[in-house]
Amino acid sequence: MVSKDIKEKAEKLRDTLKHHDRLYYVLDKPEIADQEYDRLYRQLKDLEDAHPELITPDSPTQRVGGEPVKGFKAVRHIAPMMSLDNTYSAEEIRQFDNRVRKNLxxxxxxxxxxxxxxxxxxxxxxxxxxxxxxSTRGDGLEGDDVSVNLKTIRSIPLEFSREVKKVPKLIEVRGEVYMTKKAFEALNRRKEKAGEELFANPRNAAAGSLKLLDPKIVAGRGLDIYVWGIGHCEGMDFKTHTEVLDYLKECGFKVNPHYKLCRTIDEVIEYCNSWEDKREKIDCEIDGMVLKVNDLSQREKLGVTSKSPRWSIAYKFPAEKALTEVRDIIVQVGRTGTITPVAILEPVHLSGTTVSRATLHNFDEIERLDVRIGDKVYVEKSGEIIPKVLSVAMEKRTGAERAFRVPAKCPVCGSKLVKLPEEVAVRCENVGCPAQIKEAVLHFASRNAMDIENMGDAIVDQLVDKAMIKDYGDIYYLKPGDVKALERMAEKSAGNLISAIEKSKSGDLNRLIYALGIRHVGERAAWVLASHFGKIEKLQEAAVEELTDIHEIGPVMAGSIYNFFRNKENMKILKKLKDAGVNMSALQVPKKSGALAGKTIVITGTLKSLTRPEAEELVRRSGGNASSSVSKNTDFLVAGGDPGSKLEKAKALGVKIIGEEEFKKITG
Ligand SMILES: [Zn+2]
Structure with missing residues (x-):
């Protein structure tokens, strides 16, 4: 039994931390220093560690540290989350206003x-x-349950503020999860260093982060939220939208302060226009404005169409463009040898940042745009942080421009470049190419891969240039003496690097699979593969068909995985890793729950009461894998009407066959 004193102490700490969380994350007005906060947090954590029965689900310590999940459950929204119609001009805003007036x-x-x-x-x-x-919006009717990840966002209250007088029985609050420009740029810098693909814009980064399976990684992504309304409410009535916003603020939600109540459409247009210039001044991307009828009974009268409400509309800002000169076109060599052309620009101010490079994606794009060195070009950044070249200002050509020639050789190692017929990309296929080795090693060591701290650009450059490592397998054979000999390497940091390398050997299997750098295999896929196979040998032996059987693994990825493990060079490196004692098995056995946990089920024929996607969803919800083809790994086949060849195959392989009723009973 925990004494009353300790219980009260924990409760008080929780309240204090919640209070400061709100001041810091929601109101942006911290009252105590970070160290002081950390001290209080530590106290609570220690108390809870000593007395786990004190942990409450809304404790500030429970936001991070959730266990990785295997996938997300589908959730049906109480009220559909509709999308808004877009307008692009003042004229269209007036037309919207006319429609509303005509109806009301x-x-x-x-x-x-x-x-x-x-x-x-x-x-x-x-x-x-x-x-x-x-949950996420999904298709508007059904989204994904991403509670574990949303929980890491500190500005989402786990409970309503105690000062609120009236609390509804049930309320569905809606908002927008976003990533600040700062957090986005920091994330992309980390990804660039690690040789990973960059996010195109903060929206993609936010969406990608919410879909990560490990909440610990999500917690480090710097997501935030603004809430903007409610979808459903039981046990409370509101008259206007502003009343709703005030109430949400009172409950402890973060509501963006820049909303305005307008009485005329001219006022609306003026306010929209005023933000077109001001939008650079705030630290998150906005791509327009949203108009909403304030009176909720009027909303009721206006109703909705099949797609969108008639009482609200979005106004989208025009994309920002700028004219500048192409000083040069260079090529970069990526981790997988892909050669990407980049335009070096005369620096120009665009969307609040100075832009001096723009991606040209690939050589076909250069041809399509007919862009030449010395050309004046239009660059665009429409919510995209990585700017792109839109078009060439042909009328400004002087004749002095130089056409870009696709290099025949790799700019780093001099190998002949290859263009595969089915790909747009041109690549350097030399596995010994220093540019690729560096990128591959950086990726291998990166935070979400093997997480070898201190293995940064400068060190990898030296290790590869001095031929101390020829691939990432060699990392584990570095001696303290070798590392100490590197330039600008202090004794202490040499020791740190060696111990970080040592530590990485015991990482989980999904990290290793991701670290191998198999083309198309990202963090999520690595996780899926690790949970499915449990051991690297099993993945190594998997046939293409077995791989495509896994939900989420498509044929392109399957082919890429299969080929990776049939490449002699790769196998040599893998052996080096094995011999060095790098862990090759899944440490965390995925949670077994649900009636079909760990089972692979194939559905065939027509079911009477369920569509195919519904039946597959039931399989997933019960913890199973829904596969599309029968193999010896199939646990059972659900046979509906007109089952066809799969039934024959299942019979031949001795796979258990069940009918629709039994299936429904199991998944019930
Ligand atoms: Zn090369």
Missing amino acids: GPERIEYVVELKFDGVSISLLYEKGQWALG
Whole structure:
């Protein structure tokens, strides 16, 4: 039994931390120093570690540290999350206003105009003021349950503020999860260093982060949220949208302060225009404004179309463009040998940043645009942080421009470049290419891969240039003496590097699979493969068909995995890793839960009461894998009407066959 004192102490600490969380994350007005906060947090954590029965689900310590999940459950929204129609001009905004007036007659109409955040729409469900569930918008009717990841966002209250007088039985709060420009740039810098593919813009980064299977990684991504309304509410009535926003603020949600109540459409247009210039001044991407009828009973009268509400519309800002000169076109060699052309630009101011390079994607794109060195070009950044060349200002050509020649040789190692017929990309196929080795080693050592701290650019450059390593397998054979001999390497950091390398040997299998750098295999796929196979040998032996049988693994990825393990060079490196004692098995056996946990099920024929996707969803919800073809690994086949060849195959292989009723009973 925990004493009353300790219980009260924990409770007090929780309240204090929640109070400061709100000041810091929601109101942006911290009252205590970070160290002081950390001290209080530590105290609570220690208490909870000593007395786990004190942990409450809404404790600030419970936001991070959730276990990785295998996938996300589908959630049906209580009220559909509709999308908005877009407008692009003042004229179209007036047309919207005319439609609203025509429908409502001579009533007085007020609009609330809000910033349109370029993020991911999500829904948060609260039961009696306690957070119950958070999901993505999905297709508007059904989204993914991403509660574990949303929980890491500190500005989402786990319970309503105690000062709130009235709490509804059930309320669905809606908002936009976004990544600040700063967090986005930092994330891309990390990804660039690690040789990973960059996110195109903060929205993609936010969406990608919410879909990560490991909440610990999500917690480090710097996601935030603005809530902008409710979808459903039981046990409370609101009259206007501004009233809703005020209430949400009071409950402890983060509501963006830049919304305006407008009484005329001229006022609306003026406010929209004013933000076109101001939008650079705030630290998150906005791509337009949203107009909403303020009176909720008027909304009711206006109703909805099949796609969108008639009482709201989005106004999108025009994309920002700038004219500048192409000083040069260079090529970069990526981790997999892909050669990417990049335009070096006369620095130009665009969307709040100075732009001096723009991607040209591939050589076909150079041809399509007919861009030449010395050309004046239009560059665009429409929510995209990595700018792109839109078109060439042909009328400005002087004749002095030089056409770009696709290099025949790799700019780094001099090998002949190859263009595969089925790919747009041109690649350097020399596995010994220093540019590729460096990128591959950086990727291998990166945080989400083997996580070898201190293995940065400068060190990898030297190790590869001095031929101390020829591939990432050699990392594990470095001697303290070798490392100490590197330039600018202090004794202490040499020791740190060696111990970081040692430590990485015991990482989990999904990290290793991701670290190998198999083309098309990202973090998520690596996780899926690790949980499915459990051991690297099993993955290594898997036939293409077995791989494509796994939900989420497509034929391109399967082919890439298969080929990777049939390449002699790769196998030599893998052996080096094995011999060095790098862990090759899954440490965390995925949680077995649900009636079909760990089972592979194939559905064939027509089911009477379920569509195919519904049946497959049932399989996944029960913890199983829904596969499309029968093999010896199939646990059972669900046979509907007109089952066809799969039934024959299952019979031949001795796979258990069940009918629809039994299937429903199992997954019930
Ligand atoms: Zn090369």
